[in-house]
Amino acid sequence: xxxxxxxxxxxxxxxxxxxxxxxxxxxxxxxxxxxxxxxxxxxxxxxxxxxxxxxxxxxxxxxxxxxxxxxxxxxxxxxxxxxxxxxxxxxxxxxxxxxxxxxxxxxxxxxxxxxxxxxxxxxxxxxxxxxxxxxxxxxxxxxxxxxxxxxxxxxxxxxxxxxxxxxxxxxxxxxxxxxxxxxxxxxxxxxxxxxxxxxxxxxxxxxxxxxxxxxxxxxxxxxxxxxxxxxxxxxxxxxxx
Amino acid sequence: xxxxxxxxxxxxxxxxxxxxxxxxxxxxxxxxxxxxxxxxxxxxxxxxxxxxxxxxxxxxxxxxxxxxxxxxxxxxxxxxxxxxxxxxxxxxxxxxxxxxxxxxxxxxxxxxxxxxxxxxxxxxxxxxxxxxxxxxxxxxxxxxxxxxxxxxxxxxxxxxxxxxxxxxxxxxxxxxxxxxxxxxxxxxxxxxxxxxxxxxxxxxxxxxxxxxxxxxxxxxxxxxxxxxxxxxxxxxxxxxxxxxxxxxxxxxxxxxxxxxxxxxxxxxxxxxxxxxxxxxxxxxxxxxxxxxxxxxxxxxxxxxxxxxxxxxxxxxxxxxxxxxxxxxxxxxxxxxxxxxxxxxxxxxxxxxxx
Numbered sequence: 001x002x003x004x005x006x007x008x009x010x011x012x013x014x015x016x017x018x019x020x021x022x023x024x025x026x027x028x029x030x031x032x033x034x035x036x037x038x039x040x041x042x043x044x045x046x047x048x049x050x051x052x053x054x055x056x057x058x059x060x061x062x063x064x065x066x067x068x069x070x071x072x073x074x075x076x077x078x079x080x081x082x083x084x085x086x087x088x089x090x091x092x093x094x095x096x097x098x099x100x101x102x103x104x105x106x107x108x109x110x111x112x113x114x115x116x117x118x119x120x121x122x123x124x125x126x127x128x129x130x131x132x133x134x135x136x137x138x139x140x141x142x143x144x145x146x147x148x149x150x151x152x153x154x155x156x157x158x159x160x161x162x163x164x165x166x167x168x169x170x171x172x173x174x175x176x177x178x179x180x181x182x183x184x185x186x187x188x189x190x191x192x193x194x195x196x197x198x199x200x201x202x203x204x205x206x207x208x209x210x211x212x213x214x215x216x217x218x219x220x221x222x223x224x225x226x227x228x229x230x231x232x233x234x235x236x237x238x239x240x241x
Numbered sequence: 242x243x244x245x246x247x248x249x250x251x252x253x254x255x256x257x258x259x260x261x262x263x264x265x266x267x268x269x270x271x272x273x274x275x276x277x278x279x280x281x282x283x284x285x286x287x288x289x290x291x292x293x294x295x296x297x298x299x300x301x302x303x304x305x306x307x308x309x310x311x312x313x314x315x316x317x318x319x320x321x322x323x324x325x326x327x328x329x330x331x332x333x334x335x336x337x338x339x340x341x342x343x344x345x346x347x348x349x350x351x352x353x354x355x356x357x358x359x360x361x362x363x364x365x366x367x368x369x370x371x372x373x374x375x376x377x378x379x380x381x382x383x384x385x386x387x388x389x390x391x392x393x394x395x396x397x398x399x400x401x402x403x404x405x406x407x408x409x410x411x412x413x414x415x416x417x418x419x420x421x422x423x424x425x426x427x428x429x430x431x432x433x434x435x436x437x438x439x440x441x442x443x444x445x446x447x448x449x450x451x452x453x454x455x456x457x458x459x460x461x462x463x464x465x466x467x468x469x470x471x472x473x474x475x476x477x478x479x480x481x482x483x484x485x486x487x488x489x490x491x492x493x494x495x496x497x498x499x500x501x502x503x504x505x506x507x508x509x510x511x512x513x514x515x516x517x518x519x520x521x522x523x524x525x526x527x528x529x530x531x532x533x534x535x536x537x538x539x540x541x542x543x544x545x546x547x548x549x550x551x552x553x554x555x556x557x558x559x560x561x562x563x564x565x566x567x568x569x570x571x572x573x574x575x576x577x578x579x580x581x582x583x584x585x586x587x588x589x590x591x592x593x594x595x
Contacts, residue, residue, distance in 0.1 A: 013463045015513040016543035017571035021463065026508060040275070053274035055511045057535060062511030064274060067546070068579055073569050144511065144535030147277040147390045151509065187277075188390060205276075207380045207392040213276040 007035035009087075012080045018065055020079035025059040028181055030153055033141050036061055037218035042086040050078075056217045057142045058151060100220035103185070103200050105176050106231040107133075111199040114164075118178070118195055121161050130225070132156040133197055138183060138221040143213060148187040148205025150215035155183050167193030174199045174240060176223070185215075201226075201235035253317045253412065254375075256404040257355065260312035262489070265375055265394035266368070268301040270383035274511070274534050281387045284366055284489060284530045284553035287582055288326030288446040292370035294586035295323030295347050295444060297419045297593035302374035303384035305400075308366040309556070311358025312400060319352045320408065321372035321416035325446055327364025327554060332357040335436035345443040349420045352413075354436045364449045364554040372416050373409035389490065389531055422593050444585050447578075448550035454480055455555060457548045458566040458574065462517060462540035464507060472499040476525070476541060477563055484524075485557040489531040492552065494561070498523030499541060509537040515544035517563075527552065547574035 011023045025032045033056075040056035043063065053064035063079045072078050107115065107130050119126045136159075138152040155178055163179040168191065171177075175186040177194030184194055187204035204214045215221065226234070235241035256263075266289060269282025283289035283306055293302050305312070311329055316322075324331060324344045331342040335354045342348055344367065350356065361367065377384050377395055386394025395404060409415070420438065424430050429441035465473060481496035499519050512518065516528045518538035527544055530553075544552065545566060555561065566574070 011463075014460060014543065014568045015463070015511065015540075016460060016515045016546060017568060017575055018515075018546045019511070019513040021511060023510075028508070052271040052280075055274045055534065057510045059508055060510045062274075062513070064271075064513070067572060067575055073572055075572065076568065142509070142535060143275060144277045144509070145533045147273075147387075149277050205390065207390075212273075212278075212381065217275055 007032055009080075009083060012076055012083070014076050015062060017075065018067055020063050020065065020075050021060050022063070022079060022083055023060040028058055028141070028153060030139070032059055033139075033153065034218075039083065039086055040217065042089065043082065046086075048082075055144070057144065098216070098219055100222055101214065103176075103202060103214075103221060103223050104226040104230065104234060105198040105200050105223045106226050106228055107198040109228045111231075112197045114177075114195040115197055118159065118161055118197070122158060124158065129159060129197070132159050133178070133183075134223055134225055136183070136223075138223075140215050140217050140219040140221060141182070143215055143217055146188055146190060147207075148213040148215060150185055150204075150221070152183040152185075152221055153181060155181055157181070161195055163193045164195060167191050171196070172199065173204070174201060176200055199231070201231045201238055201240055203238045203240050253320070253408045254371075254406040255315045255317070256312060256400050256402055256406065257315055258313035258357070259400045259402050259404070260307050260358065261310045262308045263312045263400040264306050264386040264388065264398075265303050265377055266306040266385045267303045267383055269385055269530070270381050270387070270393070273381055277534050278381065278390075279387065279530075279532055279534050280514070281393070281489075281530050282383070282385045283368060285326055285368070285446070285448050285550040287448050287550040287578070288366075288554075289368040289370075290582060291345070291444065291446050291585060292323050292325035292368035294589040295325060295345070296321050296370045296372040297415075297422075297589070298370055298372060298374060300586075302370065303377060303394075304371075305369040305375065306366055307358055307369065310360055311367065313355065313357040315353070315355045316350050317352060318408070319413045319416050320350045321347055321419050322350060322356070322369060323347050324358070324367050324369050326367030326448070327361035328449070329358045329361040329367050332359070333437045338436045340437050342437060342439060343443060345445050346440050347420070347423065349416060349438040351436050363451075365556045366553065371408055371412060372419050373412040376407040376409050387531060419593055426592055428592055444589060446550070447581060448554050450551050450554065454560045454562050455551060456564050457552055457561050458545040458564050458571065459517065459542035460545065460566060460568050460571050462542040464539035465541060467501055467503050467505065467507070467539045468519070468541060469500045469502045472497075472501070473541075475499065477565060480560050480562050481525070483555050483557050483559050483561065487557055489529055491529050491532055492527040492555075494525045494527065496524075499525060501539065507537050507539050509535050512536045512540075513543065515546060515549055516540055517542040517544060529553065545571035545574050547571065547578040
């Protein structure tokens with residue numbers, strides 16, 4: 001890993017006295033994010049008792065520390081040397097690959113409320129917008145904000161539109177939306193300023209499932225078009241409607 | 242999203258009045274922040290740990306967190322309870338007998354006692370621990386309630402009137418053995434009529450501030466360079482008031498607007514308990530127990546973990562002043578706070594040793 005110039009520690013800074021943030025870039029870069037996912041996995045596999053959580057993000061990693069069981073007086077140095085050791089490993093072990101996740105999305109019936117506007121801004125037809133969304137190979141860059149909320153990279157560059165000026169206060173759970181180079185799916189009814197292309201009937205997060213989150217960091221994701229009748233059928237099964 | 246209700250044995254605590262925001266809380270849920278699951282847990286961890294120690298429980302036993310106006314509960318069985326944190330007076334009633342009890346001490350309740358908490362003159366929240374603990378399912382390794390996503394605790398939400406809570410099956414026998422152990426050590430046990438028995442001593446948390454302006458220490462946030470020099474100066478030199486729309490997710494601060502020198506967008510990245518982020522309106526928000534795990538607002542400061550319990554005890558309208566400290570100082574403060582608390586909890590553990 002250390003030999004790849006694109007993936008290098010940019011800064012190591014405290015997030016208070018109970019976490020340390022290791023920053024690798026100040027913008028989205030898929031190569032950097034892939035390195036972050038491998039590094040987070042390598043740190044997690046060590047199962048160090050003083051680490052409570054390892055959070056891979058778009059261009060950084062947070063290491064949350066149980067300061068009650070470590071007597072170190074410099075958490076930043078602790079994490080910096082841990083990261084150095086992990087990056088020094090000949091090959092960062094990747095997590096056992098998971099099969100790519102196929103997410104059914106209904107783009108019709110008003111679910112894709114911003115499709116027309118996206119089409120106008122990109123000069124594409126609505127059908128083209130949908131086709132390009134379906135044709136994008138997504139990867140989970142980060143899961144955060146609320147439980148199970150994925151930030152997906154890999155959106156077709158032709159679909160890059162900025163966030164909306166005024167966020168909408170309540171977007172339904174399952175909303176699939178895009179902005180700039182990313183796509184998100186809302187696990188719960190939350191406010192959102194992204195451009196809505198459709199809705200999935202899947203339940204994104206369920207604490208009672210063996211794997212509570214449908215999306216995990218580094219997962220590969222593809223969307224699959226469904227019609228309203230299929231949406232209703234799946235929603236019934238999932239208990240999301 | 243709903244958690245399975247606990248139906249393993251009959252409930253022993255009836256909720257006769259819910260209170261403003263009463264939730265089951267413990268030490269929090271760790272190991273899932275990479276899936277967007279915040280640890281949550283008690284807002285004032287120090288008072289929660291003390292409440293558990295006061296009844297001889299392990300530190301991570303599930304307690305009830307009450308905020309501002311507390312609940313009214315009826316215990317069907319004998320129980321050993323303690324309340325730590327905000328200074329609620331506790332009204333214990335059984336039949337015609339009514340006793341006013343003080344916080345921060347073990348209290349043995351006879352079966353059938355109604356316990357009411359009203360407003361606390363000092364502090365914002367308190368923790369009710371019961372010997373043995375509340376028996377709700379452990380979800381992702383914790384019994385704490387995470388209301389924004391609707392899981393953990395009792396049905397994933399704050400308590401409602403009419404709720405029935407289960408205690409561990411051995412709660413009554415634990416109450417008896419543990420209180421007997423206090424008697425054996427001759428630790429100032431007082432009997433009141435038939436409803437309640439308590440002790441003459443108390444052990445207080447240190448999270449209640451008596452100052453008009455509470456000092457909150459912080460280490461520099463990583464986006465300080467994005468703010469104007471005036472904003473950085475104003476943050477450290479002004480008195481902020483806690484806004485009424487503060488909650489378990491965050492404390493909004495009312496005070497000088499903090500202007501950005503650069504409006505450069507911040508890439509969404511992990512946050513932490515105590516992160517002070519500044520949205521576009523320029524009013525700082527301190528992230529509290531139920532905060533979002535990642536965010537794209539500029540971080541001006543990070544509150545020292547040792548000062549979170551004191552912040553958690555402040556009510557809307559109360560005043561704070563942010564005071565800078567180094568990472569080493571923040572770690573030293575946390576260590577000192579741990580030792581001070583351990584001194585209290587160990588003394589209590591000895592009282593309950595068989």
